[in-house]
Amino acid sequence: MKKNMGTADRIIRIIIAAIIATLYFNGMITGTLGIVLLVLAGVFVLTSLISFCPLYTLFGLNTCPSKIK
Structure with a gap:
């Protein structure tokens, strides 16, 4: 998996997950909505830790800064 998430994107996801x-x-927040949002928060943390978001690949997005050679 090639990284496709930049630092700012990762930090924003972790902040949203913490909230x-x-x-x-x-x-x-309780009930079904609470559980769904908690699972989403877990996905945000996981994707932030590995710097890869599968949805970004599907949509052709990349927030990771390219390295100049």
């Missing part, structure tokens, strides 16, 4: 987790564990 969702905080809201869920404080009981502000």
Whole structure:
């Protein structure tokens, strides 16, 4: 897998995941919506850790800065 996520994108995803987790564990979002958002937060963290988003590949996106040779 070739990296396709830049640093800013990774940080934004981790912040969003932390917000969702905080809201869920404080009981502000509950039920099915809470579980779906918690799973989405997990996906955000996982994709941030590996710097690869499969959806970016499907849409031809790449936020990782290219290295000048």
